Amino acid sequence: MNKDIELLVKKAKESDLKAKEELLNRFKPYVIKKARGIYIKNYDMDDLIQIGNISIMKAIDKYNLEKENFVSYVTLAINNNFNYEIRKMSKSRYDSSLNKVVEGDLEIIDIILEEENIEEDFIKKEKLNTVYIALNKLNEKERKLIYSIYFKDIKLKEYALKEEIKYGTVLKRKTKILKKLREFLKEK
Template sequence: MEEIIKKYTPFVIRTARSIYVKGQETEDLIQIGKASIIKAVNMYDTERENAFTTYVFNTVRRTLYLLIRSSVKDAKCCSLQSLNNEGFELIEALAGEEDIEEDMIKKEEKAMLANALRKLNEQEKEIIYWFYFENRRLGDYANLKGICYKAAGDRKKKALMKLKKCLEGMNFNGSI
């Protein structure tokens, strides 16, 4: 029996170190694992298809995992209305649906975009607003202004390049 326990002790140690059970030291877990090796030796059926090593590994794991499950069941349940160390209810500490940091980043990006749009001339602003903010067709813009479609496309491209340079100058790296 000592030889068998000695052979499987490294596995027990590795497994015991990889788990945490409240109130149990690693040495305690190792002893429980060794005891489960003895249990496996006594309960192993030689007529089984499983190898003895597999049976021992599974027995050790199951014993330690059962210990984890039982320690979790013993944990005291608490209410969301319970007070934490600072005196606040736990429900207040839970994260909300809104992401304040993400909202602040978006506000900054929008402010940068508005600032960059102010640097465009009237003709450039007009085509950007027409196409992107009002979601209208470029062909309709060309007809309204009495210019060809290609000229409208060139205006849009020029305005976008200027806008991009302004945003890069502000270290804008968002995706509005």
């Protein structure tokens, strides 16, 4: 059988179309078997068989007749070409452009620029964290006053009435606490 295949390869290399067709038919079951075990997104069975057939044709052109082992050569070529196609398609799945149109005329870059600024968000979080650290350095009474005024939006007058403290005293405490917070924030 190997002598028969080697003779067909020799004829195919000499541009004998019938010899090429016969080689394609002989290796068709192998190509189909390999193609059934492969999945590449957006490729159907015909696409995979075509890759196998192209592999056979390239193998015929590149094969050295002195080696006398075309079966091994062509099966390795078919396997390598399927593996190459899988690698190529898996890489292209991850490569993309920020100018890729995702919806109508909307590009990926437009979505990124519109929605958020990561650097700005990070800076805001860092500043907030610094403020929380400074607030934790205050005693309980001081934190309660700042929390009520700035987080619960309670007016100074309401706070004074609720705590039964003079408005002027609450105003002085607030001023003193804010000065203390500024000092804590300068330390940071």
